[in-house]
Amino acid sequence: QSALTLPRSVSGSPGQSVTISCTGTSSDVGGYNYVSWYQQHPGKAPKLMIYDVSKRPSGVPDRFSGSKSGNTASLTISGLRAEDEADYYCCSYAGTYTFLFGGGTKLTVL
Amino acid sequence: EVQLLESGGGLVQPGGSLRLSCAASGFTFSSYAMSWVRQAPGKGLEWVATVSGSGGSTSYADSVKGRFSFSRDNSKNTLYLQMNSLRVEDTAAYYCVKDRPYCSGGTCAWGQGTMVTVSS
Numbered sequence: 001q002s003a004l005t006l007p008r009s010v011s012g013s014p015g016q017s018v019t020i021s022c023t024g025t026s027s028d029v030g031g032y033n034y035v036s037w038y039q040q041h042p043g044k045a046p047k048l049m050i051y052d053v054s055k056r057p058s059g060v061p062d063r064f065s066g067s068k069s070g071n072t073a074s075l076t077i078s079g080l081r082a083e084d085e086a087d088y089y090c091c092s093y094a095g096t097y098t099f100l101f102g103g104g105t106k107l108t109v110l
Numbered sequence: 111e112v113q114l115l116e117s118g119g120g121l122v123q124p125g126g127s128l129r130l131s132c133a134a135s136g137f138t139f140s141s142y143a144m145s146w147v148r149q150a151p152g153k154g155l156e157w158v159a160t161v162s163g164s165g166g167s168t169s170y171a172d173s174v175k176g177r178f179s180f181s182r183d184n185s186k187n188t189l190y191l192q193m194n195s196l197r198v199e200d201t202a203a204y205y206c207v208k209d210r211p212y213c214s215g216g217t218c219a220w221g222q223g224t225m226v227t228v229s230s
Binding site for chain 2: 097099103
């Protein structure tokens with residue numbers, strides 16, 4: 001059960017777009033359309049931003065979008081805002097009722 | 111409104127035991143799988159365990175298999191995580207999660223977490 005691979009940090013200026021990539025294997029990200037993305041502000045519980053690769057829960061702005069190609073899932077945040085600065089995690093089903101998270105990416109809004 | 115309230119965290123010595131609870135409300139408890147996810151201080155999220163809606167099926171991360179036991183009481187809308195043979199590396203905030211952590215369907219919810227510290 002190895003963690004999914006995320007960049008340690010990404011950054012962008014307000015109004016720009018950033019993409020965070022989550023790399024796994026054919027046994028997890030590549031094998032199932034069960035990838036989700038969470039946003040976590042310091043001291044807070046994670047908040048679901050994307051589920052089932054590309055779906056947004058109600059209340060999540062359409063600036064957040066998800067996609068997948070092969071063993072890599074991606075979260076794109078367009079029109080960056082100061083409040084988007086947070087840690088982001090991907091999560092994937094990994095078969096036999098097990099689940100994996102990525103190590104987390106710190107997004108800095110410059 | 112979905113509410114998940116964890117309790118039972120605290121300080122325990124290496125090799126000791128602790129039982130976490132999670133009281134759930136605001137949804138049909140027995141219809142959902144439930145999970146625990148932990149986060150060590152300054153570190154990322156780690157899936158710990160998941161139990162099916164009936165409680166008849168459980169799965170565990172390799173890091174806790176054989177030491178942790180996850181159960182539920184659907185008559186009390188409560189989850190239990192029995193943690194034995196605790197190690198320093200088990201120190202983390204433990205979150206109770208409605209549904210599986212990948213949250214298919216987008217209806218999952220997280221509690222605010224309870225802190226477990228394993229130290230001598």
